[in-house]
Amino acid sequence: MTTVASAALDITRPALYRDPAALHERYALLRREAPVTWVEGSAYRPFWALTRYNDISEVSRQPEAFINAPRLTLIPQAVEEHLVAQGQGREKSVRTIIDMDEPDHRKYRNVTQSWFLGPGVAKFQSRVEAIAKRFVDKMASMDGRCDFARDIGLWVPLHVIMSILGLPEKDAPFILRSTQAMLAASDPELQRDAQQYGTAEFQQLFAYLGEVVERRRREPSDDLGSVIANGLVDGAAMGMLETLSYLLIASTAGHETTSSAIGGGLLALLEHPETQQRLRADPALWDLAADEVVRWVSPIRHFMRTAVADCQIGGVDIRAGQSVAMFYLSANRDEAAFEAPFEFRPDRSPNRHLGFGIGGHFCLGRLLALAEIRALFRELLARTRSIELDGPVEWVESHFVGGLKRLPLRYTMN
Template sequence: MNTLELDIVSPSIYANPALLHERYERYRTDAPVAWINQEPYRPFWALTRHADIVEIEKQNTLFINEPRQNLVPREVEDRTLAALGKRTAAVRTMIDMDEPDHRKYRNVAQSWFLGSGVTRFHGKVEEICAAWIEKMKDCGPECDFASDIANYVPLAVIMCILGLPEKDMPFVLKSTQQLFGASDSDMKDENDDYGVTVFHNLMDYLGQLVAQRRQNPTDDLASVIANGMVDGAPMAMLETLSYLLITATAGHETTSSALAGGMLAFMQNPEQMKKIVAQPDLWDKGADEIVRWVTPLRHMMRTATQDYVLQSQTIRAGDSIGLMYLSANRDPAVFTNPYEFNVERPASRHLAFGIGAHFCLGRLLALTEIRTFFKKLLPQLALIELAGEPQFAQSNFIGTLKKLPIRYRFR
């Protein structure tokens, strides 16, 4: 088996982007399909090249989501297996599902995310972005952009879309950070149980929401999901709660990461910020480049249903495969000067939204939020610079900036 003695899975490595990218480059060159056997995780194949990930992703019946969606410590998987009879948490979101269920449940809200819903809420997105820019002015001349602004803009949008009260924002934010940052000592919950308690509290909260929307439907997305139909029958409670869970959490955490990472990229590349302010028609490309550059979702896992040969390596039926999206989005075989942040990058083929059947349902909404926020903010800034060291979360799943201290002045 092809192996390299370089750690690309420990959460601590992901808090050091320069070191991580150096190691990814070695893997792409020397071991693009590499067997990783490193505690505390069960062994898996790591794919670091763009083409190999695309090859696997486009065969979604051969390489399935069940039973392993992301890297979770073996001990946590074993506890879950003992309690539930399976290694994954007690949810059934779309990222847990395979065909034909995946397509059926995706269809419940797909039309909302791919057109009418996003268009209908565009004015509200603009209003929310403008309000948080005003809050940024009030915080000046310094703030922590990650924790004070970027965390809240997408959260405010998803709360509005779901019809959740603004007073619940702190609860939803804290729950999301503790779920996705369970490997970071600063973000995990006080029970130190890898998010189990947080998960149950959040599911109880969403259960109350479902009961309300089924009794009194409104015109929000929560009502669409709570009253969703599959195969001519109402969705079961497990699937309904899981649908809301992934919408309410992943729906803002990844976009928050993109906003914070995008701001850092602009400060590190001021010529790109000047260019896009002078040419606002670049924003369609620019928003996509921010997502490629940040790649908020660092990896996903698939499981082979039969033997398969990839780059001369034999992947056996039952083997796990790690799709290392962050590495793929720096692959020089696909991206010219991949380590350059370039708002004019043409026709990006990045994998930050995935590819194939599991292509991110929230792509249009995320790009709308990123484009709208920066398009409003950047022309108003006379000065913006770092006021301290950025700090990335120790997480190999979501690329979160925990701290981004900035100094700024509005015109």
């Protein structure tokens, strides 16, 4: 029988993330009986697991009380110790905006915020649509079968990111391999070296991005790569560590996550044929449905914060220095926050899901991600007559960025 204690340990096991039904059963039990629960005895340093929408939202909205440094995600204690001993602890090797706290975070975020939330994304809309079209063309050129996760879903967001950063297309497989090794470090198939937890890939990617910075400083254009390479903070050029870290997050945060949303969204449509029919008949519905895809899939399973002072969350005492893990997928199925949370409703509105987080670190790439989801699904549904599953699906073994590794399809084009 699943108890609160076993459920709390289970949700730290990457293998459980291959079985969504079992995972949701654990999350639901914790939300009901122990929404703020101390997890000890797992492979990770002890921490509080938060599974309710309200608690996660409250913590995210208090950046002074709950900070991002020094612990952002669950990394096995043995790996953390190994990296620190080698002088490769995260605080030494990378400084992205998601690692930063105020006041620095706001200053660095401002370097790209207007690009992400202003005309930048709008200008790239036609490129996003062209890339979506190209990959549906690819499906048309196949024999009515594909592994959507590997052949299509992985590549569309990657090509979009490469395009907005101004990186050559030929480098796409390299960027993909590096990101997978870093973000899916717990999946035996995708990881390179369990002990290193993706740090070797990370260094290779840093070297590659160093050349990008030099190129973009020499020959700036209007792409995001140039905005970052030439960004100013307090009137001065950003340091090299910060510039490289910025490019690192821009080149990695946006594609595994968006691919995961696309794959999981398509599976939802295959499991709910009447919803698929509705969306085929009314493509304008994607304006709302894209957010429902992100709520449903919640590609980022958790991020962490650390309490600055003694405090309470949901009536539970938290001590200064203790960390909390915010399980977004659980929050997005919280019965207290959503009507019928286990129903995929393409017209859900309002849809205040936490798939993109909330508060000061609210995902910068959300408009881009939503534009990609809309563009790909509109194109796919307009050009196919039918799509069906063609075998078992497989989920990535990760409690950080989750998604489908395999989504075999059989389809008929128009």
